[in-house]
Amino acid sequence: MKRRFGGGLHELRSAGTGPFGSAQGRLRPVTTRVLLIALIFFPALAHAYAGPGAGFAVLSSFWAIFVAFLYSFYALMTWPFRQLFRFIRRRNAYGKATFERAVILGFDGMDPELADRFMNEGRLPNLVKLRDKGTFSKLRTTFPPISPVAWSTFMTGVNPGKHNIYDFLARDASNYLPFLSSAEIKGPKRHIKIGKYSIPFGKTEIKGMRKGTPFWHWLGKAGIFSFVIRVPVTFPPEKFQGVLLSGMCVPDLKGSQGTFCLCTTRASSDKFREGGVRVPIERRNGVCRSYIPGPDSPLAEKAGTELRVNFEIRPEPGAKSARFVVGSEKFALKVGEYSEWIPAEFKAGLGFTAHGICRFYLKELSPEVEVYVTPVNIDPGHPDLPISHPVTYSIYLAKLFGPYATLGLAEDTWALNEHVLDDDAFLAQAYGNHEDRERMLFDALDKTKQGLCTCVFDTTDRVQHMFWRYLEEDHPAARDVPHSQHPPVIQDLYERMDRLIGRVMEKIDDDTLLMVISDHGFKSFARCMNLNAWLHQNGYLALKDGKTESGDWFEDVDWSRTRAYTMGLNGLYLNIKGREKQGIVDAAEADALKGELQQKLNGLVDPASGTVGITGVFIADNVYRGPYTENSPDLIVGYGAGYRASWDSVMGKVTGRVFEDNIKAWSGDHCIDPRLVPGVLFSSHKFIAEKPAIVDVAPTILKLFGLALPAHFDGKPWNLAAKAH
């Protein structure tokens, strides 16, 4: 039964005086409507109301804006104080500077004779502008003219006796074995064994072997900011005021200087001589499976327990393309095509993961399947080893431009040498890396209105190494191709670099100094010389009884009867008593032996051609000064144009023949007599300098920024012809 109540006369001016508040019923629809409109049209907090996807979108974007606002606010508010602090500390950093900004482009291996020739042919209009308006000169290089040596001198302003880099490799006198001269990486010393795991405790220790202070550190101390991109021998990166991305000598994830991988269904027991491994592909039910070999597991008790990333290849009908599955990444490739950089995560267990990136190149799908995988580079967006200063700089670049090559020797010359890559595939890889480098340079230029911006491009070096064979008529490595059909690869390279200079020139004004330099020039590498074989044949190096040759790293050398040996590209060592483990040469006899070797080797003639194979032998004591001369070779061998140490000799192998043809794609070189391969110096403003040398660059830059020169510098600053202070 329902009861009926009539309406009364009580009136209220406003509603909402009851125990539950206001007229909710009316507000709720309005709220809901507003919410819906907000959901659809406004990317605001209301999105969060509609689930996690929307919530993330809104939170992420607001978080980004919020953090950016905080950073910006902080930077703005503290900027005057920081400037004041700097002013008090150093007065005005640019007060005595001749230029507001200096831009140094390092074109590794750009040759002055080729540059001159191509300029005269009208191929290099921008270099011509620099030559006519500013400076074009040869730039004396270092003893020996090798990139890590020369770039170390470039940055420190001192000779190798003061920076301790004499070659890519140095030798350990206690066992005659080589080690990387630029950096030493040691894993954690302590391990705790739990079950099948051996868990490392502590940090990986990375020790830079290059001594001396790069000139950008001096600039930083004076308050001048620097961008330093891919200058060789800057690994491990050091702290200074600026940003730096390490270059040549950064290892791959395996810790090597670049180990490519050829995955193949072809059965072969052959090993690559240089820089690569062969991995089988298993083919079953139309699916091919293989793996990328990675670093050793940090948790394994036994050394050499390799981590792997498995991948699948699913060929498409027609065998012209295939789909790849690598971890969570899926992509398709046509035959003859590279992938983007693909993440490769090597999981060791217990949360230990090594983060790498690599690119895949589909070589063949029928009848066999072959895939080339680049060396696994350290992932710049997630670096397991420091490859930049600050660490966030490599991450910044990776986020801005995507993943990029971080390996020191990023262009895979070994793969081309071993015919795993052909010319086109190598060039595609090299110029891909080059374009990444260009993007980094222009980003730096946009951000450097004052200070230093220096960037080294390796492409010039690698392409000349690998394609010099097409530049000359009768190179042993290109005799099967008529000269008229040789592609103009090196001409194209110089033109490309010239265009880059043109674009850089558009970004600079008269208050910017532009310098284009190279660490050395280039010459043909047509003939190899095994200096260890010569030492053996001339009684300076002895083999174990019954041996006529030795394997790598002096495997069959009888040290008790050996007085001299060579490893690396230009260094020759005496087997000195008390220094080498099994030394037999008395220190008192060393000078005489050096003189004897110098006399015999200097002017050594190649009997096959009648040309001089060695044009100069330099006694280290005469060319190096400084605290690290004890680590130098005893003699520096300067090969003649067209000659270089053979690959076997570099690796401490003794063969039967002293001279032989070089038939590898690696057909040009510079590790010869340094007087034959000076670098180049171009500049936007005219310098007055007699015989400028790469060692002069650091003092010149410091002087142009108005800084005092450190007393230990070996280089002398150049004078500027026209620009007034």
Place this chain on the structure above:
Amino acid sequence: MALAGQAAAIAAFQFLLLTSPLAIVVVLSLVVGLLMVVLFGYTSDQKAIRVAKDQLKAHLLAVRLYRDQIPVVMGSYGKILRGTGRYLKLAFKPLLYVIIPITLLMVQIDRYLGQTAIPVNAPFLLTVQLNGGDGVNGVTLDLPSEIAMTAPPVHIPAADEIVWRLVGSKDGKYEVGIAGAGQSVAKSVCVGSDLVRISTVRLRGHFWTRMFSSAEAALPEVSPIESIAINYPDRNIEIAGYGMNWIWLFFILSMVAGFIFKELLGIQI
């Protein structure tokens, strides 16, 4: 027998646990977190979203790296704003797919979890909104025996409203009749403590408003009554001594679930 009794008690407790508002929100959040992430993954341009997010991070890092260079900092800030716009634009299409079903779902869930029924013997207000005219004094209420009026109605002619203070004496779902100008309509009233579907308002017309806030059929078009509302108490879900609306709990838990599932499934959001 005792064992069976214990088992029944445990089953009843578990059932109670599973049907408690907290349990419903937790399960719902996990399921929605998973579904929405998967849906987002399938309907979005994952590569473009990854690039857009990376660019945002790069500009954030630039602000940090070049903090001494004010033009670079300000330029990066501008790029962050532009990048945020680009990112939201990319997120918009998958959000459209996500928003419609989840909004409808949430509206339905809100009818169960948004408010509690009127407690027994607790007073509540029933508000009738008229569509103008002078019918305020002519509206009468027809109450079931379990619901009583505790005070005379309050007439608010300026707002065309009449408010009754009522009280329910017994658990249940009842119909309150409202008559005026020769028309009679009803409004449901839920009394008790059970988890029931609640309609806070009954409306005339207003299709979209009804869809989002009413769980009852529309009032007749010819009725002089615009709306009938009951001020049900808001439901608070207790977590560690803090009470909150289920929406906030859902928001937090679904985000957490989404974060977990997006990582597990490798989906960029």
